[in-house]
Structure formats: structure tokens, C-alpha cells
Amino acid sequence: MNTTPSLNRRNFTKTALLAGAALAAGTISTPGADAPVKRIRTGLIGCGSVSNQYLPQLARSPFVEVVSLCDIKPERARRQTERFKVAHHYPHIDAMLAGEPFDFLVDTTDMQAHEKINGQALEAGKHVWSEKPIANTLAAGQELLRVANKKGIRLWGAPITVQSPQFAFMAKQLAARKLGRVAAAHANYGHEGPDWSAFFYEKGGGSMPDLAVYNLTSLSGLLGPVKHVTAMVSIVTPERTVGDKGRIRVTEEDNAMVLMDHGNGVISHVQSGFNYFNPNGHEGRNETRHTISIVGSAGFMGMVGYDWEPLGVDLATQDAPTLERHATDAKGYAWQQGATLAAECLVTGQELLVTPEHALHVLDIITAARESGASGKRIPLTSTFKWPIVS
Ligand SMILES: NC(=O)c1ccc[n+]([C@@H]2O[C@H](COP(=O)([O-])OP(=O)(O)OC[C@H]3O[C@@H](n4cnc5c(N)ncnc54)[C@H](O)[C@@H]3O)[C@@H](O)[C@H]2O)c1
Numbered sequence: 001m002n003t004t005p006s007l008n009r010r011n012f013t014k015t016a017l018l019a020g021a022a023l024a025a026g027t028i029s030t031p032g033a034d035a036p037v038k039r040i041r042t043g044l045i046g047c048g049s050v051s052n053q054y055l056p057q058l059a060r061s062p063f064v065e066v067v068s069l070c071d072i073k074p075e076r077a078r079r080q081t082e083r084f085k086v087a088h089h090y091p092h093i094d095a096m097l098a099g100e101p102f103d104f105l106v107d108t109t110d111m112q113a114h115e116k117i118n119g120q121a122l123e124a125g126k127h128v129w130s131e132k133p134i135a136n137t138l139a140a141g142q143e144l145l146r147v148a149n150k151k152g153i154r155l156w157g158a159p160i161t162v163q164s165p166q167f168a169f170m171a172k173q174l175a176a177r178k179l180g181r182v183a184a185a186h187a188n189y190g191h192e193g194p195d196w197s198a199f200f201y202e203k204g205g206g207s208m209p210d211l212a213v214y215n216l217t218s219l220s221g222l223l224g225p226v227k228h229v230t231a232m233v234s235i236v237t238p239e240r241t242v243g244d245k246g247r248i249r250v251t252e253e254d255n256a257m258v259l260m261d262h263g264n265g266v267i268s269h270v271q272s273g274f275n276y277f278n279p280n281g282h283e284g285r286n287e288t289r290h291t292i293s294i295v296g297s298a299g300f301m302g303m304v305g306y307d308w309e310p311l312g313v314d315l316a317t318q319d320a321p322t323l324e325r326h327a328t329d330a331k332g333y334a335w336q337q338g339a340t341l342a343a344e345c346l347v348t349g350q351e352l353l354v355t356p357e358h359a360l361h362v363l364d365i366i367t368a369a370r371e372s373g374a375s376g377k378r379i380p381l382t383s384t385f386k387w388p389i390v391s
Contacts, residue, residue, distance in 0.1 A: 039065040040343045041102040043126075045093060045117060046109035047076040049196060050131060053336035054108055055084045061340045063347045064104075070096040093117055097124050104346060106339040107131060110199040111209055115140050118155070122147045127154040127346055129339040132213045133363050134356065136204050138383055141360045148356075154346065157359035159214050159308060160338040162221045163352065166310035168391045169327035170222055170294070170301055175388060178317050180298025185223060185268035187215035187292040189306060190276025193254065196243040200274070206252035208233075208366045212272035216362045218292055218307040219260065219268045225361060225384040228261040230377075231369035236275040258369045284309030284335075308335040357385035 042064050044051060048071070058064045068088040071077040077089035090096040097120065105121040107114055107130040115135040118128050122144060134157040135141035148155040161167055173179065189211045194200045200210055208216075220226055233253035241247050254274040261267055280286040288311065290302030299317035303310050304325065312328040338354065345352055361383045368379035 037062060038347055039063060040104045040127075040346050042066050042104045042106060042339075042343060043068040043070065043096055043100075043102040044106040044108060044339075045070040045096065046107060046113075046131075047071040047073075047080040048108070049194075050108045050336070051080060054106060054339055055080060057334070057337045057340045058106070058343070059084050061343060063344045064340060067102050068096055068100045093120055097121070097126075103127060104129070104343060110197065112136065112199055112202065112204040115144070118144055119147070122151065122153065122155065125151060125153060127342070128156070129342045130155070130157045132158045132359070133209045133366070134359050135363065137367060138360060138364045141356075141363055142383075145356050145360065154342070155356045156338065156342050156352065156354055157356060158338050159217055160335065160341070160352075160354050161214050161218045161307045162354060162358070162389050163338075163341070164307070164310055164333045165329060165331045166303055166313050166327045167218060167221065167307070167389075169313050170292075170303065171389060171391070173299075173301060173315060174222060174294075175390070178299050178315070179294065179296030179301065180318070182223065182266050182294065182296040184266070185219055185292065185294040186270075187219055187268070187307070188271045189215055189291060190271070190273040191278060191282035192276065193237075193240065193274030195241070198242045198245040198248045201240060201242070201248060201250040201252060201254065203251050206233075206256070206370075207254055207272040207274050208256050208258070208369060209363075210272075211274075212256055212258065212270050213362055213366065214306070214308050215270040215272070215292065216258070216260075216365050217358065218303075219270060220262070220361060220365065220385075221358065221387075221389050222294065223262040223266050223268055224387050225262070226260045226365055226381055227263050229365055229368040229372055229379045229381060230259040231372040232257045233370065233373035236273070253370070253373070256369065256373075258365065260365065282306075285311070290314065353389050353391055355385055357383070358389075361385045 066086050069077045069080050070090040074091040081089040088100040105126045105128050114130050118130050121128050199205050233256045236255045256272050258270045284306050287305045292303040294301045302314045305311035312325045314323045316323045364381050364383040372379045
């Protein structure tokens with residue numbers, strides 16, 4: 001594992017901007033170093049909806065050279081190579097791994113495909129950035145991380161909510177005990193459900209790994225690793241029509257309520273679902289409610305908008321009881337920049353706040369919530385991660 005000091009989002013952006021300016025001048029160099037910056041040879045697999053968000057970020061990065069794209073729907077990979085001026089495209093991971101050499105795989109395939117693809121890439125010696133989830137079970141995810149560590153390569157997973165300045169502000173207030181004794185937190189994220197692909201509604205999919213995963217990452221990141229999970233999950237809409245398969249049966253939850261025990265008496269609650277009408281849609285900029293709120297004996301904090309694209313944090317304390325808005329500047333943070341930040345980390349050695357152990361802990365919460373929903377039992381968790389997360 002890399003042991004270089006942690007770097008906050010602001011410094012990351014500064015580094016990227018400096019390197020970007022040097023690139024424009026024809027010479028790329030890291031600040032304070034004479035050696036030219038290496039671009040990480042990158043392949044992206046899964047050229048669907050989210051690739052339209054990732055590829056512009058990767059294409060702009062001075063630390064990345066996208067050399068190949070892959071999709072089992074070959075037409076999609078071909079179309080994205082033309083659009084983003086990438087030289088090679090492949091219809092299968094085997095052909096991609098045997099083709100144009102690269103060092104870093106970005107996995108934006110279906111949620112159920114990540115585990116196998118990430119495993120194949122790690123075995124082939126590639127660093128991996130995976131969309132959520134990294135794997136389908138905690139044990140499988142831990143095995144992927146074991147392979148990565150053994151080979152001295154890196155594995156990361158979305159989401160990156162802990163990188164936002166709003167998360168940093170909230171973590172700082174908690175560390176300074178501005179809320180007094182923290183008691184409870186609530187977070188929610190839902191919309192009417194994706195209408196393009198069936199995998200969101202099939203086994204291993206569901207609203208938890210797609211939507212709650214953001215809130216679970218934020219709340220465990222703020223309040224600490226979860227000790228026990230109790231949940232109820234249900235299917236509200238048993239049949240749907242989706243772009244790739246037409247009329248389908250929904251076989252994974254589309255409605256979830258997850259209760260988490262963080263220890264020391266702190267309890268939080270996350271709800272997610274694919275049946276949430278929202279007059280603000282799910283575009284981040286239009287949502288101005290508190291989607292995360294934390295309360296303690298001496299204060300209240302509410303995150304304005306969604307944690308994947310927060311707009312600010314409202315804070316009121318016993319000492320300053322009028323709700324005031326803070327941290328309204330995104331400082332360069334964008335939810336779709338995780339793979340780009342990971343590439344920057346591979347080049348500069350500067351660590352992210354996002355860790356695979358945290359992503360696996362969130363996967364543990366999700367699988368425990370499914371188990372609790374099925375059995376009615378309170379499920380103890382075994383995984384943990386380095387906490388607090390301090391930028
Ligand atoms: N769409 C979004 O706005 C969004 C936002 C954040 C995160 N995500 C996450 O990104 C991932 C992809 O979501 P999406 O909306 O882009 O789905 P999508 O269905 O639009 O795209 C997935 C693509 O992966 C390809 N694929 C599936 N299995 C493959 C395999 N074995 N080898 C190669 N290609 C394969 C599919 O053919 C498809 O083109 C999911 O994990 C999702 O949760 C999506």
C-alpha cells in the first residue's frame with residue numbers, strides 16, 4: 001500500500017490545475033518535481049450511460065491516456081471511441097486484456113458484472129477503479145483486495161462522497177464536537193428508477209447498491225464504522241418496462257429502510273427507493289432539501305442537496321442557534337471524477353480519502369440489510385475501515 005501523506009481535495013485540484021497548465025505549455029511536470037508526469041494508460045469497460053460522465057473527466061485529465069474501450073454491445077464501444085478519440089475498442093474483456101497494453105481499468109459495467117471483471121483485471125496486473133459495488137459479497141470483495149495487495153496494485157470503488165468539501169466541513173464540526181453528544185442521523189435518496197437497463201432490478205441490483213450506497217458511505221464516513229444493521233426491504237413495483245429487455249419482473253428490492261448502530265449510542269437511518277416521486281427530479285442542482293441530517297445534544301447539521309453533488313451545509317448550535325449555511329463552494333469536486341482522481345493518485349502517489357476498505361464496509365452494510373430484511377434479525381458486521389476520515 002502507498003504510504004504517502006494524504007492530500008485533500010483542494011490540493012488535488014491545485015495539483016491537477018498546475019499539471020494541466022504545464023500540459024498546455026507542452027511540458028507536464030508535477031509541482032516541485034523535475035521528472036515529467038506520466039500519463040496512466042487507461043482502459044474503460046462498460047460504455048453505457050455513466051461512461052458519458054466518466055469519459056469527459058478522463059479525457060481532460062493530464063494524468064490519463066485512454067487507450068481502449070470495451071463493451072459486450074460492441075457498437076457502444078465503437079461509438080464512444082469515435083466520440084472521445086480513443087484508438088482501440090473491444091467486444092470482450094479477454095480481447096481487451098490481450099490487446100493494446102494498459103495499466104488501469106475503469107469498470108463501469110452492470111453492478112452484477114463488476115466482481116468478475118475486477119478480478120480478471122487485477123489478476124492481469126491492472127489497477128482498478130470500479131463503479132459500485134466492487135463485488136457482490138464482502139468475502140469476494142475482500143478476496144479482490146487481497147489479490148491487489150499481494151500484487152502491489154490498487155483497487156478503489158465508487159462513490160466518492162467523502163471527497164466533497166461539504167463532507168469535510170461536516171466531519172470537521174463533528175470532530176470539534178460542535179453538535180455535542182451525537183445521537184442520530186437520517187439520510188435519503190430516491191427517484192423513480194432508471195428506465196434503460198434491467199440489471200438495476202435484478203438480483204444483486206436494487207436501490208441499495210445503486211442509491212443508498214451514497215448515503216451509507218457518507219453516514220459511515222461521518223459517524224464511524226457500523227456495528228449492527230437492521231433493515232426492511234420490499235418490492236413496490238413488481239413489473240417494469242426497461243430499454244434493454246422490455247417488460248421485466250423486479251426481483252431485487254426497490255424500497256429499503258436501513259437502521260445502523262455506529263456504537264457509543266449513535267444510531268442512523270438511511271432510506272432509498274426506485275418509487276420516489278420528487279418534484280425536483282434527481283438532478284443534484286435542483287434538490288435543495290436536507291438529504292442528510294445529523295443531530296446531537298448541542299447542535300444540528302443538514303446537508304443541502306444530494307451528498308453526491310452537495311450544495312452546502314446548514315448548521316445551528318446552542319452557541320449559534322440560527323441555522324447558517326456553510327461550504328457552498330464545490331472546490332472542483334464532481335461525483336464522476338473518482339477514476340480520474342485515482343489515476344492522479346497512481347501518478348503522484350498522493351492518497352485519496354476514498355479507500356477500498358470503506359467501500360467494502362458499505363457493501364457489508366448492504367448485504368447485511370438484505371439478510372436482515374429476509375430474516376427479520378439484527379445483523380452484526382465484521383468489516384471496518386480507517387476512521388475518522390480527515391482531509
Ligand atoms: N447512469 C448513471 O447516471 C450512473 C451514475 C452513477 C453510477 N452508475 C453506476 O455505473 C454502472 C453502470 O451503470 P449505467 O447506468 O452506465 O448502465 P448501462 O446499462 O447504461 O451501461 C452498462 C454497460 O456495461 C456493458 N456491460 C455489461 N456487462 C459487460 C461485460 N461483462 N463486459 C463488457 N461490457 C459489459 C453493457 O453492455 C452496457 O453498455 C452501475 O454500477 C451504476 O450503478 C451509473
